[in-house]
Amino acid sequence: MTLPADIRAQLRLPLVCAPMIGVSGPRLVAAACKAGIMAGLPRHNAASFEQFEQWLCEIRDALARRLDETPDAPVGPLAVNLSTALDAAEMARELDLYRRYGVDIVISARGNPAELARRVHEWGGRIFHDVTSLRFAEKAIEAQVDGITCIASGGGGHSGQISAFALVPRIRAMFAGTILLGGAISTGAGVRAAEMLGADLAYLGTRFIATAEADAPDEYKAMLVAGDAEDVIFSTAINGVGANWLKASLRDIGLDPESLPRSPGRGDYSHLPEGRRPWRDIFSAGQGLAAIAAVESVESLVERLESEYRAACAVPVFPPAG
Numbered sequence: 001m002t003l004p005a006d007i008r009a010q011l012r013l014p015l016v017c018a019p020m021i022g023v024s025g026p027r028l029v030a031a032a033c034k035a036g037i038m039a040g041l042p043r044h045n046a047a048s049f050e051q052f053e054q055w056l057c058e059i060r061d062a063l064a065r066r067l068d069e070t071p072d073a074p075v076g077p078l079a080v081n082l083s084t085a086l087d088a089a090e091m092a093r094e095l096d097l098y099r100r101y102g103v104d105i106v107i108s109a110r111g112n113p114a115e116l117a118r119r120v121h122e123w124g125g126r127i128f129h130d131v132t133s134l135r136f137a138e139k140a141i142e143a144q145v146d147g148i149t150c151i152a153s154g155g156g157g158h159s160g161q162i163s164a165f166a167l168v169p170r171i172r173a174m175f176a177g178t179i180l181l182g183g184a185i186s187t188g189a190g191v192r193a194a195e196m197l198g199a200d201l202a203y204l205g206t207r208f209i210a211t212a213e214a215d216a217p218d219e220y221k222a223m224l225v226a227g228d229a230e231d232v233i234f235s236t237a238i239n240g241v242g243a244n245w246l247k248a249s250l251r252d253i254g255l256d257p258e259s260l261p262r263s264p265g266r267g268d269y270s271h272l273p274e275g276r277r278p279w280r281d282i283f284s285a286g287q288g289l290a291a292i293a294a295v296e297s298v299e300s301l302v303e304r305l306e307s308e309y310r311a312a313c314a315v316p317v318f319p320p321a322g
């Protein structure tokens with residue numbers, strides 16, 4: 001079993017509400033954990049260490065209330081999305097905070113996770129690292145991470161470009177730990193499909209933007225409901241890293257998605273219209289927006305994903321029995 005039993009016991013579904021810059025705040029994360037799935041809170045969404053501590057405190061209070069009300073319902077594990085680029089003192093301070101607030105898992109996405117993994121293991125936590133290629137997966141395995149999140153093609157944010165069908169089985173063959181799969185999964189059948197490919201958990205971002213609890217503007221959520229897979233474009237032009245962007249949000253600030261100005265380099269936005277910033281003014285989404293029909297509460301979304309998942313698990317094998 002590649003999903004540790006203590007994590008499995010906290011889950012209603014093999015599902016993670018993935019961390020998202022500008023979108024995942026304490027309300028979304030608490031709602032997801034309360035619904036019985038894992039959720040990731042990006043450290044970089046908080047303006048300060050103190051604000052982040054306040055958020056962790058709010059989430060813990062909300063989860064404790066839930067456990068008081070319904071002691072038998074699973075409350076999902078809490079994860080924090082942390083940069084691998086912190087210095088030793090910053091890392092120690094952050095990890096000490098997470099230990100105090102019962103964070104179960106650290107999610108890292110870029111850079112070499114070796115030092116972070118060593119420190120997370122020192123305090124008895126787990127680390128999951130995002131990868132978009134086999135080379136990055138090999139580095140993550142060398143760094144002794146506990147889980148690898150395969151970010152396949154069509155995903156929201158800094159997406160990969162390799163199909164999930166090619167990526168997950170290759171990584172499964174070389175890694176005995178927990179595997180998560182992200183990229184264009186928005187339905188319960190998609191969650192089941194991730195398992196069939198060899199993943200332990202499905203990692204959904206875009207689908208959770210279109211929820212009442214997500215910290216995203218209404219126009220962003222409306223674009224997800226209205227949009228289809230062809231309404232996103234994969235490009236390195238916006239911030240120098242390959243990512244999927246909503247074409248409508250590019251047009252809204254006067255950019256032509258088919259003829260984008262080139263990014264001068266990471267962190268330099270001089271090629272964008274005055275004062276415009278990726279994530280805040282240019283919205284990211286994965287191709288899984290095609291399956292989004294409405295903005296709903298996290299609770300009702302997870303309920304629907306669960307019934308779709310159970311229906312997908314009950315599909316007879318080919319040829320049909322009898």
Ligand SMILES: Cc1cc2nc3c(=O)[nH]c(=O)nc-3n(C[C@H](O)[C@H](O)[C@H](O)COP(=O)(O)O)c2cc1C
Binds near residue numbers: 109154283284288
């Ligand atoms: C708006 C947006 C912001 C994101 N921000 C982050 C982030 O801050 N850190 C991170 O590790 N991944 C980030 N991601 C990637 C997600 O964690 C996840 O890998 C991805 O959303 C999965 O694909 P999906 O959106 O197709 O479900 C972001 C994705 C989106 C859509």
